[in-house]
Amino acid sequence: MTLLPVLSKVVAVDLVVVTVSALVLVGPERLRETAAELPDRLRDVAVPLVVLAVVLLVNSLIREPVTEVAWLVGVNVTPIIYGIEGDFVAWFQSLGTPAVTTLFSYAYVYGYVYVLVFPLVAYAALEDSRALRELTVAYSVNYALGLVCYVLVVAYGPRNLLGETVESLLYTQHPEFQFLTSRVNSNTNVFPSLHTSLSATVIGVAYDTRETYPWWLAVATVVGLSIIGATMYLGIHWATDVVAGLVLAAIAVTIGRRYANRQ
Amino acid sequence: MTGREAGSAGVSRRSVLATAAAAVGAVSGCAKRTRNVMARDPASQVSLRILTVPVDANPYPARIAQALAANLRACGVDAGVEPTGPEALYRRVLLDHDFDLYVGQFPRTDWRDPDHLYALAHSVYAGEPGWQNPFGYTNLQLDDALETQRTTSGAERKTAVAAVQERLAESQPFTTLAVPDALSAVRTDRFGNWRGSPMDPLTLLGLSPTGEATTLRLGTTDGRITGNRNPITAEFRTRGTFVDLLYDSLGRRVDGVLRPWLAADWRISERDGQLQALLSLREDLTWHDGEPLTADDVAFTYEFLADTSLGAAESPIPASRYRGRTSLVADVSVVDETTVRVAFADSSPVVAERAFTVPLLPEHVWAEQTETARVAGVETNRTMTEALAWNNPQPVGSGPLQFERAVPSESLRLSRFDDHFLRDDPEDLPERLTGAPAYEELRLSAVGSDDAAVELVAAGDADATVAPVGAAVVPRIGRESALDLVSRPSRAFYHLGFNTRTAPLSNTRFRRIVARLFARSRIVESVFDGYAQPAETPLVGTGWEVPERTLDDVGPGDTFVGEGGELDTEAARAAFVEAGYRYDDGDLLSE
Numbered sequence: 126m127t128l129l130p131v132l133s134k135v136v137a138v139d140l141v142v143v144t145v146s147a148l149v150l151v152g153p154e155r156l157r158e159t160a161a162e163l164p165d166r167l168r169d170v171a172v173p174l175v176v177l178a179v180v181l182l183v184n185s186l187i188r189e190p191v192t193e194v195a196w197l198v199g200v201n202v203t204p205i206i207y208g209i210e211g212d213f214v215a216w217f218q219s220l221g222t223p224a225v226t227t228l229f230s231y232a233y234v235y236g237y238v239y240v241l242v243f244p245l246v247a248y249a250a251l252e253d254s255r256a257l258r259e260l261t262v263a264y265s266v267n268y269a270l271g272l273v274c275y276v277l278v279v280a281y282g283p284r285n286l287l288g289e290t291v292e293s294l295l296y297t298q299h300p301e302f303q304f305l306t307s308r309v310n311s312n313t314n315v316f317p318s319l320h321t322s323l324s325a326t327v328i329g330v331a332y333d334t335r336e337t338y339p340w341w342l343a344v345a346t347v348v349g350l351s352i353i354g355a356t357m358y359l360g361i362h363w364a365t366d367v368v369a370g371l372v373l374a375a376i377a378v379t380i381g382r383r384y385a386n387r388q
Numbered sequence: 389m390t391g392r393e394a395g396s397a398g399v400s401r402r403s404v405l406a407t408a409a410a411a412v413g414a415v416s417g418c419a420k421r422t423r424n425v426m427a428r429d430p431a432s433q434v435s436l437r438i439l440t441v442p443v444d445a446n447p448y449p450a451r452i453a454q455a456l457a458a459n460l461r462a463c464g465v466d467a468g469v470e471p472t473g474p475e476a477l478y479r480r481v482l483l484d485h486d487f488d489l490y491v492g493q494f495p496r497t498d499w500r501d502p503d504h505l506y507a508l509a510h511s512v513y514a515g516e517p518g519w520q521n522p523f524g525y526t527n528l529q530l531d532d533a534l535e536t537q538r539t540t541s542g543a544e545r546k547t548a549v550a551a552v553q554e555r556l557a558e559s560q561p562f563t564t565l566a567v568p569d570a571l572s573a574v575r576t577d578r579f580g581n582w583r584g585s586p587m588d589p590l591t592l593l594g595l596s597p598t599g600e601a602t603t604l605r606l607g608t609t610d611g612r613i614t615g616n617r618n619p620i621t622a623e624f625r626t627r628g629t630f631v632d633l634l635y636d637s638l639g640r641r642v643d644g645v646l647r648p649w650l651a652a653d654w655r656i657s658e659r660d661g662q663l664q665a666l667l668s669l670r671e672d673l674t675w676h677d678g679e680p681l682t683a684d685d686v687a688f689t690y691e692f693l694a695d696t697s698l699g700a701a702e703s704p705i706p707a708s709r710y711r712g713r714t715s716l717v718a719d720v721s722v723v724d725e726t727t728v729r730v731a732f733a734d735s736s737p738v739v740a741e742r743a744f745t746v747p748l749l750p751e752h753v754w755a756e757q758t759e760t761a762r763v764a765g766v767e768t769n770r771t772m773t774e775a776l777a778w779n780n781p782q783p784v785g786s787g788p789l790q791f792e793r794a795v796p797s798e799s800l801r802l803s804r805f806d807d808h809f810l811r812d813d814p815e816d817l818p819e820r821l822t823g824a825p826a827y828e829e830l831r832l833s834a835v836g837s838d839d840a841a842v843e844l845v846a847a848g849d850a851d852a853t854v855a856p857v858g859a860a861v862v863p864r865i866g867r868e869s870a871l872d873l874v875s876r877p878s879r880a881f882y883h884l885g886f887n888t889r890t891a892p893l894s895n896t897r898f899r900r901i902v903a904r905l906f907a908r909s910r911i912v913e914s915v916f917d918g919y920a921q922p923a924e925t926p927l928v929g930t931g932w933e934v935p936e937r938t939l940d941d942v943g944p945g946d947t948f949v950g951e952g953g954e955l956d957t958e959a960a961r962a963a964f965v966e967a968g969y970r971y972d973d974g975d976l977l978s979e
Contacts, residue, residue: 196476203470285443288454293839296840312444
């Protein structure tokens, strides 16, 4: 009931942005060809797509139990992370303005959905299925390894430890977004930052396809870096989570590339 | 952070020295001297973790803990704050006693009588799980005073209660910080008559719809009730608002006075030097599943709360809640179908009556939960019964509301129990409660933070928030014309709890210095934004409190080491040295 308005808004906005991007970056002609050949192309990537679907399904089914298990077997590293990086996030947030907050909030919610969904469309429109295979495998690796980390590591983000100096900007400015985010993640799952790792993954694969979609590399880089900045600026993630997210992205893209080039 | 770095540098230098000493010793043949040096464990830096719930669950404690941790680090302690989910935190502090310090709130309780301190601080509970002396603190003088206040009345009891507070102030098993105002966002367009805090079950029962509304909708940041509805487990309950709506007790406090509730009345008398009560139940009481509620259930409840194994375990396995109150009851015997005779342990009538506020449990449900706990059929813990492990998914109580359904972490739905005695318009209760509740359904939504909870009410999807919200959302509530701020003084006092079982927190002198590292008034002003009262004793504002200067005479009091909120590092370190502690390279060393 509370979820529906914000969910439909995100779906509507991202549908428009993805459609416009597809028309501009992929082009109407290529899209028409794709529509005709889509069944064949999907058959090419059937295995990684099914794997991704399974990973996502398992992820959503065991999210709650994983949080429970993490409290039993996981290590609470929040004080260690704070000991390493100190008040970096508080400092970063202190540079902000209301306009920056709005920009980062939209990047975090709308931008994130966009960078994840658009490349699936763009790569499905290519005759060569390598990019789509690379991307789907890399996505699966991100979610799978992320889940393992969330079992082993319990950590709260800066907004949950440093009430004095770090404001929970996303939720104080847009409390309705929390109805959405609390359904897809637990507030103890901050290490590593999946927003960071998936955005970086998309940038990595966009680099591999830069000759086909040079402008997408530019767009993905700008939006992706905004999302990564937003995770910290909004007080949701530590800089340490972001570094870990980048490492995870590097692993995911490497595995994705190997898989795509092997076939 | 600096403390930790300095600490590791110190350790490595010590080990280098030790290795060098060993080498020199071996070469020169001074083996004996080498052994003298090597055989002694080098003292290491004091390392303390402070547990709190995350800001999402409660915005205050993490900030208090951060302020303390910073001052501890300035004193050379390797200190850090560990945010922990409410359930996990209570499990560590109350059940496993696996913690150094925590900043938290004492749960809402039958606070009007100071006897609630009995279970919180008496030595006999030092080893028990639950809100029973989680500090593991033992002090015979304190025990003495706690026992005396139970059995005396008038001026004599007043003196004993003062002694309790003085012993607590002196020895600091926990440091009282503040009594907060419980804040809620409420909208009055669908329901009126918000007399008290929405966290109070009787407030919720007494609401009256302004129009056609038949569903009361509430929002909370504490979603534990959506997954666990066990009334006797400490780790899942704080205020117990919903458990108190599902489960009735023999008596309830109505407008501050303990009155018969499920009981029609009771008479307390003394026979052969023992205090006892003859208590009769109201007529035709039933459980939510239709079974009759009888005197047998009353006798069962008190026996079961005192030992959830009902005598099967080698030693009793009590419920982790209500211990103070059940310890007041020596024996309950069934006289007839609706009458029981309660024999009390050594206590005065005023204190003894507190025993009537525990929830009644149906024998036909809970008698099946007395086996020791098993996981996948394997006995895993012989000191825990199924009753304490059970999530009680379909609670069967006798309260004014009955369980319908729940989605874990999301929502809870209760419906009116039409066979409840309130529906028969009892004449001995205030008018607002006759026929209560005036709605058919209660829906609770669990959300992620104070902001989301207020948003729920602002958007018209809830009528009130039922976990206290922080002062930070007060301006927001003020801006929304549809929202009212309800602020009621709460007795759920904030405190710093010490695990006194291990060094250095076992040392009273150490705890007394830690208590002085708080700029109490300043913290209350800045963290609670004025929505709290600084407190040195948990009984502040109850009429039982002793003057602060008396507490300052015996204990650390409100004597912050520093000025204007700034710690005087030199003086604080000097205080540790004076208490017998040593420093090495700026690190405070453990004994």
